[in-house]
Amino acid sequence: MHVRALGFVDAQQAESVLLSADVLLLPSVAEGMPLAVLEELSFGVPTVGVVIAVTAAAAGKAGVLVEPHDVSGCAQAPVRVIGDRRLRGQLSPEAFARVQRRTWAATAEGTLAAYEHAARVFRSRRRRRGASA
Amino acid sequence: MDVDLFEDGPHRLRGPVAKLRSGQALARAAASGTYDVVAAHGIEGPLLREDGPPRVLTSHGDLRVTWKAHLMSTRVPIREHFVTPYITAAVWPRHQACGCRYRSPRERRGHVSSRASPRPEHGAYRPQWLRTAAHRSGSRTRKVVFLGNWLPRKGSGIIPEIFRLVRRANADALLTLIGPAHLPKLTSTAMTECTCGLSVS
Numbered sequence: 001m002h003v004r005a006l007g008f009v010d011a012q013q014a015e016s017v018l019l020s021a022d023v024l025l026l027p028s029v030a031e032g033m034p035l036a037v038l039e040e041l042s043f044g045v046p047t048v049g050v051v052i053a054v055t056a057a058a059a060g061k062a063g064v065l066v067e068p069h070d071v072s073g074c075a076q077a078p079v080r081v082i083g084d085r086r087l088r089g090q091l092s093p094e095a096f097a098r099v100q101r102r103t104w105a106a107t108a109e110g111t112l113a114a115y116e117h118a119a120r121v122f123r124s125r126r127r128r129r130g131a132s133a
Numbered sequence: 134m135d136v137d138l139f140e141d142g143p144h145r146l147r148g149p150v151a152k153l154r155s156g157q158a159l160a161r162a163a164a165s166g167t168y169d170v171v172a173a174h175g176i177e178g179p180l181l182r183e184d185g186p187p188r189v190l191t192s193h194g195d196l197r198v199t200w201k202a203h204l205m206s207t208r209v210p211i212r213e214h215f216v217t218p219y220i221t222a223a224v225w226p227r228h229q230a231c232g233c234r235y236r237s238p239r240e241r242r243g244h245v246s247s248r249a250s251p252r253p254e255h256g257a258y259r260p261q262w263l264r265t266a267a268h269r270s271g272s273r274t275r276k277v278v279f280l281g282n283w284l285p286r287k288g289s290g291i292i293p294e295i296f297r298l299v300r301r302a303n304a305d306a307l308l309t310l311i312g313p314a315h316l317p318k319l320t321s322t323a324m325t326e327c328t329c330g331l332s333v334s
Contacts, residue, residue, distance in 0.1 A: 002300060005310045017309055021278040025295065025308075027288030028281070036280035045278070050288075071291050075298030082275045082303055 041099040046091035048077040062095035
């Protein structure tokens with residue numbers, strides 16, 4: 001058996017699979033925010049993906065990224081991660097470090113800062129319009 | 134700061150109708166002139182008037198590209214600081230373990246039972262290094278995981294070929310696919326079509 005297709009799994013089963021994984025393969029060319037990457041990072045699992053902005057931002061140095069649609073590169077990367085214990089030793093701590101920054105508090109603060117900045121810009125724009133009228 | 138939240142429509146209207154309703158709600162919010170900032174997550178954001186209040190885009194990937202294209206076409210200066218970099222932070226529902234009283238909007242409206250949902254609603258990413266290290270020790274099978282919908286944009290078209298090459302270097306490698314329930318059938322088809330000789334269970 002080389003491939004297991006599990007379909008939807010419950011949280012416990014998902015954790016079990018993610019815990020024992022060596023590498024996440026995500027050759028996705030379009031993503032919103034790749035939760036799969038973040039979930040794997042929380043288990044110290046390196047990601048092999050393609051160079052799109054969002055995957056690069058999520059995985060950072062905890063991932064090995066290749067050009068989109070590069071099958072050969074996508075295949076070589078997991079082989080390298082699996083076979084190179086030293087490389088895995090570098091990627092896993094980086095994965096843990098990155099995921100620690102993904103907290104609700106940081107997300108809320110970032111969102112609030114964006115709102116406040118936008119509101120400041122809007123108020124100054126309105127003032128300028130009022131002065132010129 | 135006061136916040137008015139325009140949520141999705143009722144559960145039975147989820148889908149295109151709900152999205153349209155959301156767009157209409159946003160447009161009304163922008164036209165009313167009562168808001169300093171309008172936060173938009175979907176592609177309905179560009180529908181808002183250019184002279185309306187500033188918009189905060191709470192997304193990071195495809196939608197961000199859509200917004201950029203729209204702003205460039207309308208010659209509106211692109212302000213990166215309007216983009217919230219990481220709005221999404223959720224993994225498996227750990228709120229039951231942490232004891233907080235969070236309930237998702239759908240739970241509050243009674244659309245879902247209180248049992249654990251397979252979809253992430255609330256939680257936090259927590260490093261699992263101790264459990265990970267203990268779990269992996271002793272296992273010799275190399276495990277590659279794909280987590281997500283089996284779609285072409287996710288790489289479904291090339292994953293079988295990639296894994297065939299991986300197995301050439303690691304004969305005992307195992308690919309585990311986690312995703313929607315219809316995945317096994319699609320996967321079987323893909324694996325057969327690619328004639329890579331992989332067996333699927």
